[in-house]
Amino acid sequence: MRVGLLGLGRIGLFHATTLSTLADELVVSDVDRARAEDVAARLGARVADPFDADAVVIATPTSTHAEALLRACELGVPAFCEKPVAPGVAETLRVVEAVERSGTLVHIGFQRRFDAGYAAAREALRGGELGDAHRVHLVTADPAPPPAEYVALSGGIFRDCHIHDFDILRWVTGREVDVVYATGANRGEDFFAEAGDVDTSSALMTMDDGTLVTLQGSRHNGAGYDVRMEIAGTRATWAVGLGDRTPLRSAEGLTPDGEPWPDFLTRFDAAYVAEMEAFLAAARGERESPCTVQDALAALYIAEAADLSRRTDRPVRLLEVAK
Numbered sequence: 001m002r003v004g005l006l007g008l009g010r011i012g013l014f015h016a017t018t019l020s021t022l023a024d025e026l027v028v029s030d031v032d033r034a035r036a037e038d039v040a041a042r043l044g045a046r047v048a049d050p051f052d053a054d055a056v057v058i059a060t061p062t063s064t065h066a067e068a069l070l071r072a073c074e075l076g077v078p079a080f081c082e083k084p085v086a087p088g089v090a091e092t093l094r095v096v097e098a099v100e101r102s103g104t105l106v107h108i109g110f111q112r113r114f115d116a117g118y119a120a121a122r123e124a125l126r127g128g129e130l131g132d133a134h135r136v137h138l139v140t141a142d143p144a145p146p147p148a149e150y151v152a153l154s155g156g157i158f159r160d161c162h163i164h165d166f167d168i169l170r171w172v173t174g175r176e177v178d179v180v181y182a183t184g185a186n187r188g189e190d191f192f193a194e195a196g197d198v199d200t201s202s203a204l205m206t207m208d209d210g211t212l213v214t215l216q217g218s219r220h221n222g223a224g225y226d227v228r229m230e231i232a233g234t235r236a237t238w239a240v241g242l243g244d245r246t247p248l249r250s251a252e253g254l255t256p257d258g259e260p261w262p263d264f265l266t267r268f269d270a271a272y273v274a275e276m277e278a279f280l281a282a283a284r285g286e287r288e289s290p291c292t293v294q295d296a297l298a299a300l301y302i303a304e305a306a307d308l309s310r311r312t313d314r315p316v317r318l319l320e321v322a323k
Helices: 010-022 033-043 062-075 089-102 116-126 148-154 163-173 190-194 269-283 293-312
Strands: 002-006 025-029 055-058 079-082 106-109 133-141 177-185 200-207 212-218 226-233 237-240
Touching: 002 010, 010 025, 010 033, 010 269, 025 033, 055 062, 055 269, 062 079, 062 089, 062 106, 062 148, 089 293, 106 269, 106 293, 116 163, 116 226, 116 237, 133 163, 148 190, 163 177, 163 212, 163 226, 163 293, 177 293, 200 293
Parallel strands: 002 025, 002 055, 055 079, 079 106, 133 212
Antiparallel strands: 133 226, 177 200, 200 212, 226 237
């Protein structure tokens, strides 16, 4: 199987390393030709048009995703694309329409769906082991903020960071968000406020079955990378992401003794590999994609509602932003 990879930044390079072991042939491309040639030489790949392949992986900046996906649809090339599909709803809908019209396979990169902990929690909840879910808590906290130039183009913490929380919430619970009430604050660098963004976030969500969900996030979690999900049901309470490497100390002495997770790539290393294996299997026609553009659109609607709520200081129903 010949696989093309477009974009060789941090996540693109990670995918390139993975694909060099999964694909029969790997072709790479980047706006920095020298970088592409260096990566190709090190991984036994070659520099060429990534769309001239059996499948293409898109790992370029968010602003370029829609254009790349539309080209994949025109050519009928199965495509994997990092989240989000596009910075806004209108562009995302344009891609959704193109995907549906062309019938092209498009898999969006929500790697948490391939993490063993989240998968086990989903199975436990769906199988009745937890009983009826009454409360869910989500945490995503980065050890250090991204660069200012990234923040300015990211679309904000709810679209850029918490969209993973919104997707995994839907995937694990099988329910949809009805209402969002979100807020945020700037507790660090000025460039967040200058970009109209926040570096500390919180939200309360009500699901369509009445389940209450709380969310918190930070760009300044100096102890390490912290991503968790807690599900409280009528029979049991489960926590995902609570282990020896969780950057969390207990006042009662129950403290993880492993090295804290330094970043998202290390924390979700196995999940990233598993999602790429799933995409290639789907591209070969062996399975359906578990992460569709419709899933990405649903998560984006929640992010849009959260951002609108933060800006207007009021609860926002999903029906207000969903098209």
